Amino acid sequence: MAVLEKVRDRETVAQTAEAAGDSIAFAIVGSGGAGALTAGAILLEAAGKAGWYGLMTRSVGPQIRGGEAAALISLANRPVDCPAEEYDFLVAIDWRNVDRFAKEMPLAENALAIGDPAAGEVPAIIVNTGATLAQTELKELAGAIPGGRENMIAAGIAAGLAGLPIEIVMAVIASKLESKGQGAIDASRRCLEVGMQQARAYGKSYQLRAPSTNGNGRWLITGNEAVGLGAVRGGVRFAAAYPITPATEVLEWLSPSLRKIGGALLQAEDELASINMAIGASFGGRASITATSGPGLSLMVEALGLAIASEVPIVVVDVMRGGPSTGIPTKSEQSDLNIAVYGCHGDAPHIVVAPLSVRDCLFSAQWAVYLAEAMQTAAIILSDQSIGQARALIDSPIDNGFIAERKTVKSVSEEGYNRYAFTDDNISPMAVPGLPGGQYTADGLTHSIRGLPSTKGEDHQKQLDKRRDKVEKFDYGEHWAAIEHNVRDKSPPEFNLLTWGSLAGPAREAMRLLSNEGISVKLIAMRLIAPLRKQELLTELGETARTLIVEQTHSGQFHQYLRAKCDLPGEIRHFHRPGPQPIGPKEICDQIRDWKSS
Amino acid sequence: MNVQQQPAFKAGDYKSDITPIWCPGCGDFHVLLSATKALAELGTPPEKIAVISGIGCSSRIPAYTNCYGFHGVHGRSLALGAGLKVARPDLTVMVMSGDGDGFSIGGNHFLHACRRNIDMTYIVMDNRVYGMTKGQPSPTTEPDWDSALSPGGTGLSPFHPLVIALASGANFVARSFSGNIKATTQTIVEAVRHPGFSFVEILSPCVTFRPDESSWKTQTHSASVEATDDPARAARRIMTDDGFNVGILYRGKRKPYDIHVEDTFKDPAILGEEFAV
Incomplete structure (x- = not known):
């Protein structure tokens, strides 16, 4: 029996038409191992089957079991490029470690937070948000079902609130539990049904508008997997690997995948070895790759110079995390820009490519392989945790046709x-x-x-x-940046929004929000970081523009890089801060609004 | 009728026209000669051989051969060689470096190359000194050897390459003396032919910074017993090794690493299917 409790009176905030049903965001949280991420992944896939787009990011602690684990899910009728800034509801399997991650899932004005009274009192950090609290005995309900699990009850609740049809969720579960037999599948169905029943009792609904497409051709993929697939499409047949968070999934995807098509992955003893193995394989004529994160890239820098000087092409993926040193391995940042661009001793020109989204990881990786091979040099792919470990529902990406040709x-x-x-x-x-x-x-x-x-x-x-x-x-063609406008006419925009890599997602969303307010914005999201396409950039910025530069670094590395290379025209403002909190669209909008009103 | 077949290649076919930078009398000249003789005996065409090195006097050797070569960064020659061999299993890969490159900065790669047992040959020209940087103690230098960097000696126990190789799983372990060209040639031939990771330490005197090593000519002596395939027996023999036993210590039977890149590939389009919802 769900108990509804309004903790604090709040004025109901009038929702814009935009928010009513076009997108929802919710979180499932629990201790590591409680199955929150599994439940989230099932719901995301089901949403894809139903025809929606979506994005799931995860917040995990360093512990293998027992730390926090949260699945943060956004679903919408259009591609989702960045995590939500506000969550409509939260289902907590338990409240352990919630203090550590509650900041990452701020609850919306009329949000609902569901917890199990058996898991203890609702933590103050949740109570203080003003969300409506609902108590549901997840453990007890799961216990009453033979083979039942709390995370599946939670999945049922979330599916009910989001309006995901049970048959579609069951289709996903059935394919995942095929090997475990009908009993496990039936238990999951019972849990879902019970969860959905609970959801109805809350008297709230966050249902999405029916999808505009049927989901055919939809893909579910992480940025790290997309980098791997893009690299192989581009011609990579050898990978060398040393595990590191948050890049390991690139390598774990490549290992069996390369094997399937006749390639090979070699596990190295350290990053000093992995990059040199890739160089050795490439010397042998095979397009080669390795993937790492900041600490590994630091170790690889000497050999990067070797690849550049000896003109042996290689591709190094850096899935950035908080730095310096060991930093924050599970959280995102863009602060490896300097080492990627300037890390080598001597004068060592090379390529730095930054994917703009989960989907673009595929394009960017494939293009980077092509560039490295064509120019016989090193290409660094600067992905980051926010897109590398995010799982997105995307339109199936067509092969961009860039194939390594040395x-x-x-x-x-x-x-x-x-x-x-x-x-x-x-x-x-x-x-x-x-x-x-x-x-x-x-x-x-x-x-x-x-x-x-x-x-x-x-x-x-x-x-x-x-x-x-x-x-x-x-000739890099038009791929050096993604350029978009929020108005149809070609007159100069009021603002340029200049950013790079994964910040393209929040910046695009900000541009969309600002168009509702009649503020014209041009987004310039740079994919090719080095060599800087200076002339193209200056042309796009225009003469008299007001340009807001946005990046997720503490020191403003991107801004400094641009300033060092060219005289930026017009008025420039700069918004930057470090991780681990992602920079969201509303923050970017606030910067523009402040500027406009100043 | 027993017809003597003409060898397809001579040692000279494996030598380039580049004059080595080595000091006159350097043991590495003899290693180069022995290696080219061994390659001629093996008969693999030069273009099917890759000689990979790191940094140091001995690591200059690739350009002095007529094979494909890679003069990489300091200490990482084994990684370059491993990647190359996995990507191109059709090539004969010989990694050739020195005691500083191989045992100090590259020490970790040595352990793991032995463990991995990729079918390649690792030849270390050991002169117990950093020559290119003008005479500093290396991991194999005696503890009391005096130098500007470590006055009075390092006081450290020398690294024992054969012990490490055996303990780490190398499939072929041998020691040779550069001055004995015939024996060194035969050792290299056997090392290349033996499946898996073959390690050969070649004592190669440095005439400039270690003139005392001229005595190696008389100090080295053939091991009194034949090679064994029993690691325990090989380990016991190493216990009584004075560092100057030359010969093949160990020929293992471990299966070489067998993951490699194929000659032809399937269309990667099949790899996208798993992501369709």
Whole structure:
């Protein structure tokens, strides 16, 4: 029996038409191992089957079991690019560690918080939000069902409140529990039914408007998986791996997947080894990748310089987390920009690509492989925890057609072979081991065109010039940034919103919210961080613009990078702060509104 | 009728025209000679061989061969070689470096390369000194060897490469002396032929910073017994090793690492299917 209790009187806030049914957000929380994440994943998949879009982020502590685990889910009738800033309801399997993550799921004005009285009193941090509290005996209800589990009761409650049809949720559960037999499936159904019944008793509903599509062609994928798939689509056939949070899933996806198509993943003893393994494999002619996070990237930097100097292409994925040092492994930040761009000693031009969303992880990774191979250099993919470990319902991504194509020599004449020869496009054709007469020694020492170590100024200058020019003069097309407007006409916008990587999602959402207020905004979300497309950027910014730069770093690394490279036109404001709290659309809107009214 | 087949390659076919930077009398000249002789005997075409190294005097060796080479960063030659061999199992991969590169900065990779047992050969030219940086003690240097960096000696027990290799799971463990070209050549031939990870320590004197190592010519002596495939027996023999026994200590039977990249690939389009809702 659910007990409804209004803790505090509140004025009912008039909802905009936008919020009524076009999107909802909810959270399922519990101790690690209680099954909150499983329940969330089932509901997200069911929402996809029903035709909605959605995003699930997770908040987990460092503990393997017993820490906090929260599934934060947003569902909508359009693609969801960033976590919600307000949650409509919360189902708590228990309240342990809730203090640690309650800030990540602020409850909306008319929110509902459901907890089990057996799990103790509702914590003050929840009570103080003013949410309507509902007590439901999850444990007792689950106990009454043979094989019943609290997380499935919680799933039933959430499904009921969100309006997810039971048959669709059951279809997902049935496919997951196939191996466990009909008994387990029946128990889950009973739990769902009981949960949904409870949901009705709360007298509240957050039902989504019926989906505008039938869900055909919808994909459910994490950013980390999408990076892996994009890389393989781009031509990667070898990966080297050393586990690190939050990048491990890239490697765990690649291992069996590469095997399926004839590639291989090699587990390394450390990141010093993994990047060098990737370089060795690439020297052998195979497009290669490794994935890591900040601490691992720090260890890889010397070898990045080797790949750049010896012109052996590799791709390094950095799924950023809070830094410096061990930082906050499970939370997102954009603070590896500096090391990605400037980390190498010497002058070492290379590629830095930042995916703009979960879906864009696929595009960006595939493109990065193509760029690295085409230019025979290192490409760093700067993803982050917020998109890497987020699971999203997206439209199935078409293959963008970027396939690794390395400029190689097919045969060698009597005159011999110069590995580092100068060419019109500054890319020296590479001999792949096995080619008779193509033998050369790849070298991180400054070298002559033949590849022999050299201390001559001329060799140094010319090879540096070549490696700069091949990267600077390459045709990156329109992919350097995603550019969007919230008005149809082409007149200059009131504001430019300039950001990069995963902040594209919240920035896009902010732009959409501002259009409701009649504020014209142009979003410039940079995908290609290095080399900076300076001219293209300046053209997009326009002459007299007001530009808000948004990034998730403590020191403002992106802003400094842009300032160092070009004279930004017009008025510039800068909004930046570190993790772990994600930067949300409303915060960005507030910045623009403040500016407009000042 | 027994017809003597002409060898397809000579040692010279594996040597480049580059003059080594090594000091006159350096043991590494002999290692280069032995390696090229061994490759000629093995008969693998030079373009099917990759010689991988790190940083240091001995690590200059790839460019002195006529094989594909990679002169990488300090200490990571085994990782380069492992990645290459897994990606290109058709190639013969020889990793060649020195005691500083291999046992100090690259020490961890040595342990794991032995464990991993990828089919490749690791040759360490051990001169018990950092030569390229002008004479500092390495992990194999005697504890009382005096130097500017460690006056009076490091006082540290020297690293015992053969013990480490055996304990870590190398499938072939041998020691040779660079001055004995015939024996070194044969040891390298056997190391390359033996499946899995083969480790050869070659005592290779540094005439400039360790002139005392000229005595190695008389100090080294053939091991009194044949190689064994029993790790326990090999371990017992190492206990009585004076560091100058040369020969093959151990030929293991462990199955080499067998995950590798194939020659042909399936269409990766099949990999997207798992994400469809």
